[in-house]
Structures are given as structure tokens and as C-alpha cells.
Amino acid sequence: MNNYYSSNPTFYVGIDCIIFGFNEGELSLLLLKRNFQPAMGEWSLMGGFVQQGESVDNAAKRVLAELTGLENVYMEQVGSFGEVERDPGERVISVAYYALININEYDRELVHQHNAYWVNINELPPLIFDHPQMVKQARELM
Template identity: 60%
Template sequence: MTLSSTFYSSQDSFLVAVDCIILGFKENEISLLVHKREMEPAKGGMSLMGGFLQNDESLNQAATRVLTNLTGLENIFMEQVGTYGEIDRDPGERVISVCYYALIDLSSYDDTLLKKHNAFWVNINSAAELIFDHPQMVDDAITILRRKASMQPIGFNLLPEKFTLTQLQALYEAIYDHSMDKRNFRKKMLSMGFLQKTDEIDKSGSKKGAFYYQFKEDRNELLNTSYAF
């Protein structure tokens, strides 16, 4: 046995996990994907979706695996929130968790996969009921989302391909958890130049209806655009 292998084998070993804060937007509210934990400790408790890091994958690959297995979607917007390593964060074992948040369009994912994993959506305000330090993870992710949404059109990843300005405003009000002036909001959004009005009209809310809008550019390209909201 070499000196280096002896050194490594003499060190403490820990489990490494990824926890995914999967966010969607429906019925004018931010929703969080969770499941009921199937093992002790905290069996039956509400938990974030996640899994353990495997030997042949990076952290990003592990998080992508969890997201794809749950939603059937690829190329999901995903960003690391942080690393959580308090000694007693998981009563079952010493586990260091790297947390990610992801934004998905709820109109495009495969909900049959959720049933397979016993996963379901809850209002983001229910995050306080999560097990372990998962509430802190969600709080940290929302803080990042709000900060980035004020500088980049990141929240648009939660919208379908075509949407009304009313839906767009409802999204921002849900992200920031407060109402916004309709006229000022629309003036600001339309002045940024990345929205394109379509000929299609949504008449679900009124007889007159509202025009649908879409993005002029690919959403990934929009993330390179900065603005002050």
C-alpha cells in the first residue's frame, strides 16, 4: 500500500447527496415538488427530491439524473444553491448535501413519472413543513431566485412557450410575494425588447381576451441579458 492510499484510507468517509428544489408555476403561485419520505428517520415526512452521488458521476450529473428521472425533461434550467454539512443535519447518518434549484414549465413535463416516485406539488409556503434542513435550502433558493430575477429574465423558465402579460405579471408577483402596478409592470417588460406579440388571443378570462406573447430569442440566450427590474 502506498503512502497516498494509506493517507486517504485513514480519513473519515461521508455520504454525499444532492437535494433538488424543483419549482413550477401554476394557478398564480410558485409550487414545489416534494414526496413523502419512505424510510426512517422522519419516515412519512415531507422531503425534497434527491439522491446520493454515485461513483461515476459529478454533482451536476447527479442532480441532472434526479431531475430527468422525475420529469422526463432534459436541458432544464438548474443552478447550485449551496452545500449543507451540519454534523446532525441527517439523524440517520453523516450526510453532506449539495442543493440545486430547478425551474420547469409545468405544461411540458410528464406527470406520470411523479406518480411512479410518489411525488406531488405543494405551495411554496408549505416548505416550512419539510424535514431536516430542507426549509433552509428552499429559503436560500428563493433568495437566489429573487435576486437573479431582478437582473435576468430567469423566471421565464417557469412559463409555457406562449403566455399573456397577465400571466407574466402573476409570475413575478408570485416570485416576490407582493402585488405590482399593472401599467408600470407592462411598460417595463415591453421596453426590454425581448417579448414578441403574437396573433393568438386567450379568451379564457374575458370576451375581449388578451394577446399571447412569446420570447424573441431562445431562453438560454436570454439568460445572458441583464436588466434592472
């Protein structure tokens, strides 16, 4: 049976978090300016990779906590995104999650360290890769 697995390719499994918040009655999205390649300096959702021994749900919770300092936040899976060329760095299949948080209750220092900013949902800048599709699908679930 081991030969069956080793004879097939392996891929990265990514997590992308779509973090919504209300600000003065308007919906905002937490975005970051990437500080690494590919797409350094461009707008992105917060993400990461599923680690050894970690479920995709727990990876999403970890990514959210690493960015905002918030734990025990309800998150819902948006879907999986697996186009072959979706990430120019490597072959990555991403599972997207969304959360709606109180825009006044998060660790501002952590957010600042990640070069992240709240952006009004009606004024979004161009996002990398397939992140616009992820945001669109998340909004349809809200």
C-alpha cells in the same frame, strides 16, 4: 499518499433538488412524501446520492430526470449543507440545486410513482432535516 486518504473518514454526498414551478401565476414546489426511513411519511425535497464516476452536477440532472422525466433543464447550485447531524440516517453532506420548470411539462406518472405533489410555496408543510433552509436559500437566488 494512499494512507493519507484511508486514515480519514468517508461520507455520503447527497443531492437535493428544489424544483419550482408556476401554476396559475403562483409559485409551487414539488415535494414528496418519503417512503423510506428515516422520516418515512414526512415531506421532503427530491434527492439521492452521487454515484461512482458521477459529478455533482450530473447527479442533480439525473435526480431531476428520474422524478420528472425532464432533461436539459437549467439548474443552479444553491450551496452545500453539511451539519454533522443533518441526516439521522448517516453522515451526509448534501449539495442542493434548484430548477424552475413549466408545471405543465413533466411526466405525471413518474411524479406519481415517487409520491410527489405540487404544493403552493405559501402553503408548505413542515419539511424534514434542513430542507426549509435549502428552499429559503434557493428562493433568495431566484
